[in-house]
Amino acid sequence: MREWEKNIRKVTPYVPGEQPKQKNVIKLNTNENPYPPSPKVTAALQALETDPLRKYPDPAAQQLTDAIADFYGLKPEQVFVGVGSDDVLAMCFLTFFNSQKPILFPDITYSFYDVWADLFRIPYECQPLNDRFEIVKEDYYRENGGVIFPNPNAPTGELLSLEAIEDILKHNQDVVVIVDEAYIDFGGGSALPLLERYENLLVVQTFSKSRSMAGMRIGYALGSADLIRALSDVKYSFNSYTMNATAIALGTAAIQDRAYFEETRAKIIATRERTKQRMRELGFTFGDSKANFLFVTHPSLDAEKLFQALKEAGIYVRYFKKPRIDQYLRITIGTDAEMDALLAFLEHLIS
Ligand code: PMP
Numbered sequence: 001m002r003e004w005e006k007n008i009r010k011v012t013p014y015v016p017g018e019q020p021k022q023k024n025v026i027k028l029n030t031n032e033n034p035y036p037p038s039p040k041v042t043a044a045l046q047a048l049e050t051d052p053l054r055k056y057p058d059p060a061a062q063q064l065t066d067a068i069a070d071f072y073g074l075k076p077e078q079v080f081v082g083v084g085s086d087d088v089l090a091m092c093f094l095t096f097f098n099s100q101k102p103i104l105f106p107d108i109t110y111s112f113y114d115v116w117a118d119l120f121r122i123p124y125e126c127q128p129l130n131d132r133f134e135i136v137k138e139d140y141y142r143e144n145g146g147v148i149f150p151n152p153n154a155p156t157g158e159l160l161s162l163e164a165i166e167d168i169l170k171h172n173q174d175v176v177v178i179v180d181e182a183y184i185d186f187g188g189g190s191a192l193p194l195l196e197r198y199e200n201l202l203v204v205q206t207f208s209k210s211r212s213m214a215g216m217r218i219g220y221a222l223g224s225a226d227l228i229r230a231l232s233d234v235k236y237s238f239n240s241y242t243m244n245a246t247a248i249a250l251g252t253a254a255i256q257d258r259a260y261f262e263e264t265r266a267k268i269i270a271t272r273e274r275t276k277q278r279m280r281e282l283g284f285t286f287g288d289s290k291a292n293f294l295f296v297t298h299p300s301l302d303a304e305k306l307f308q309a310l311k312e313a314g315i316y317v318r319y320f321k322k323p324r325i326d327q328y329l330r331i332t333i334g335t336d337a338e339m340d341a342l343l344a345f346l347e348h349l350i351s
Pocket of ligand 1: 083084085086087110150154180182205206207208214218219
């Protein structure tokens with residue numbers, strides 16, 4: 001090894017799902033929303049002027065922050081925005097998980113958590129999900145440097161009840177507890193009502209799923225003004241201008257269109273429930289996902305082979321070659337037509 005190489009930070013990066021180059025594939029592998037963003041976003045895009053591109057954007061992204069606060073009935077001081085929730089979560093790890101004690105998260109969960117922990121040299125301990133892939137709340141009742149879990153969990157889709165989340169908070173008053181609600185809008189109960197009682201709770205959400213804007217990269221954290229201030233201090237020590245002018249304008253337009261948001265999420269929920277029914281008839285088993293994806297296994301189909309066969313047929317789903325879940329596929333809920341094509345392929349394969 002050359003001498004200078006010893007000083008290089010060694011990391012094993014997160015591997016995002018594939019973004020296939022060819023058109024006409026059925027893309028059910030990265031939990032994007034199959035519907036376009038709100039028409040108000042299209043209108044805002046057409047109205048964009050170039051002068052704001054010449055100048056630096058508002059470092060506080062106040063217009064967007066205010067619109068998000070307004071949507072949730074919170075104060076703007078309770079909102080922090082970032083470049084997708086990945087950016088927000090990375091900033092949270094850096095800001096709040098600064099203890100010698102290990103942070104806790106599930107063994108099967110969003111596979112970015114251990115990457116950030118390693119990157120920032122945060123000790124961590126994974127808590128195993130039970131056999132039904134549920135979070136066991138009692139596992140989080142021990143000394144730790146912080147707690148984070150997605151709700152619903154990914155890639156399982158399993159929802160933890162608000163009562164269980166509150167129990168975890170009651171047992172963790174001395175650390176920051178982060179609930180990653182990337183998929184909460186597809187039928188789960190948000191932890192936001194608990195913010196009033198727990199100033200150490202932080203809820204992280206995203207425009208990537210329920211607001212159809214994964215390409216725009218907008219995420220946000222909601223919590224007490226003290227937590228948000230701490231996050232902002234770290235952000236301003238890193239990059240003042242995380243949010244570009246276009247993201248601020250289009251994100252504001254998106255969150256102001258509540259009716260469209262309600263309509264598209266209801267469509268996805270309906271398609272998910274219909275898909276569950278037909279997948280069950282085909283012999284797949286899975287939990288009662290409350291996210292925009294299903295996490296499925298089949299007693300007589302090898303998951304990796306099925307993943308490959310689907311890919312060859314132009315249907316992209318997600319496969320994780322990892323302990324406990326290597327016989328599962330995560331399938332994003334697309335349009336009804338996309339799910340029909342998937343189901344037709346599976347029906348043909350099984351019969
Ligand atoms: N949290 C979870 C649980 C996710 O699955 C994802 C999507 N990969 C994210 C956060 C990040 O999403 P984004 O950065 O697009 O907001």
